[in-house]
Amino acid sequence: MLNGDQWTQLLQSFIDEARDLTQQAEQYLLLLDQTPDDEDAINALFRVMHTIKGSAGLFSLTPLVNFTHHLENLLMAVRDGEAKLSSALISLMLRCLDEIGSMVELIDVDSGALQVDVAHQNELVSALAKHGVHAAPIESQGLQASESLPRGQLEKVSRSSGDGTWHISLRFHAELLRNGFDPAAFLRYLARLGDINQLQVVDEALPSLVEMDPERCYLGLEIDLYSAASKTEIEDVFEFIHDFCTLRILPPDSVVNDYIQLIHELPENEERIGQILVASGLLTELELATGLALQQTQTTEPKPPIGTLLIDEGIVPPQAVNAALNKQQAARDKRSHESSQIRVAAHKLDELINLVGELVISAAGAQLRARSHGDEGCIESTQTVNQHVEQIREAALKLRMIEIGDTFSRFHRVVRDVSQQLGKEIRLEIRGAETELDKSVIDKLADPLTHLVRNAIDHGIESGEERQLAGKSREGLLRLNAYHESGMIVIEVGDDGAGLNTAKIREKAIARGLIDAQANLDEADIHALIFAAGFSTADSVSDLSGRGVGMDVVRSTIDALRGNIEIESRLGHxxxxxxxxxxxxxxxxxxxxxxxxxxxxxxxxxxxxxxxxDDAQLDGTYGYLNLRGKPLPCLSLAAHFCLPPSSSKRRNIVVVNHGRQQIGLIVDHLHGELQTVIKPLAPLFQHLQGIGGSTILGTGQVALILDIPSLFRDLQNHVEASAAESRMGQQRQDTSGKHGEISV
Incomplete structure (x- = not known):
């Protein structure tokens, strides 16, 4: 009996698995949208739906079981050729998949009761019925623990070869028990179809008592079932554990080739020849024991292989032994090349990264102390330690790296839905899917990338008619690309649409008061205006765009990730x-x-x-510096953070860049490069402008990490305010002059 914590943990495992499965199902549907006759994708999608339904049944989630069953019926009809996949049907199935995802999220919020939108589900089920799916109600098919098969029936070992004897080879996966399944329950269901004439337990995977995990399943079954049932009816007995076992069924009167095929399909475990033949059903344990006893009586050395003896005695045909030998070799080859992988919770990786960060700080402190004492031997030792710490840091960071391809692939659905909504023909091209990035960064990229993709579809790519008039193909191209460059990752969202209309952007910006009509802006500066809050060039508001919300969120999110965004555009291209x-x-x-x-x-x-x-032309906090003939806006950090001014007449200026802009930060002293761990600010200090985090130096002192994008915005706001004040002053002078002329 599971206690509360165990049940909660098991339910959470189901929720996590269901989320992954719905994402897989979405990818299969999008693939079928391009290749509707792909049988592998249809079968894979059916298995996903079947797994979701079966797992939901274990938790008595009847609404989820019933709704998923309708989709499963549709896929079965498609698989049997009774229904045809079309773009409209796939769109409907995607909506059904969204409903399944919504139910899973409801379960996560409140597992006590699954309250669903019945009207919406009935609408979807009715739509499925138009495609030939009958919406008859279905009861929950969750499995409960049941009594074992009667011992007398389990002990039947008489081998039957008459008409109607099916051979069933069953290998349970190790996680079967942890997923709430009882192997004996399936035998009881199987017994309803006929008589189990032979049941052989296969225990070659059984470990020693010390190594045994009571929650793992190590057994397999070889079953002879005398029954008039069809193969489909027998398969249905095991439908809920289809993904937790390897199942092979041989019909009555199977020939040797059928058994050889079964040998090829057996799991590639490194077994003995006799065990492989027993697993295939060609050999009984008694026959194997007889063969082994015969082998021990042989006087020749080395003793003949068991396969040779079985062939000589006429028990097993030669081709079956050869197949078993090939299977054994394949298992050994697989094991020798098999890479071991383990799943680790994200929070454990975070703990490791934090510890490595502390190690970096400690190593830096040790090196600093060694240098201050001037001990050459100690300096050399700390340098060696620092090198190893750097290697550990790189290895630890790689543990959090995941490929961006999973994130990119989700946009197939976005492109399909939005392009259909707008009546456009758009093809998504993905490159650099294997590029790796920190998981925490990828998690925060989803929303910005979604905004960029939707804007490219809505604003960038023209309609098919407009593209043809421009001499382009009707089908637009949307590109997602990722690659590494100079220690950074670069992600590109591109299209072959109309490009940015700088004249229209400038006109809208002037109308909204973002820039002065006389402002001299280059093309890149005009492009950057689209990131202003509330800015939009759309002539009308739609469900997709036109409200000016989105691009400013893109920039603020990327700024928070210590990144920047650039735009490259060519009108018409x-x-x-x-x-x-x-x-x-x-x-x-x-x-x-x-x-x-x-x-x-x-x-x-x-x-x-x-x-x-020597001095910068500063007026309080802000000023300008002539840097190689160009004005460089400068910001005094001391004045910005209300710190006492320096008594030194000479000032150090650190020139920093953000995007295409540069500013100078005026500081007292420069100490050089360092590598350090970012510590988040406490809630009390998170409102501080210009501070993005903190760290601890090797000396034990605290250092604040500057938020450069925030400082850029602060300086830009000051420049705009000064410009506005200057214009107002000029207007007052002009007005005063005119009044003077009138009075004269």
Missing amino acids: GSTFRVRLPLTLAIIDGFLVSLGDENFVIPLDMVTECIEQ
């Missing part, structure tokens, strides 16, 4: 949005500076250069 992000958010390569006794860390990838000046 398309646009590419290029996002650059750090590989991980856990550890930062920084540049240490100080203001008096306060330490600050600037992300190293944003530092362009450091310069020294």
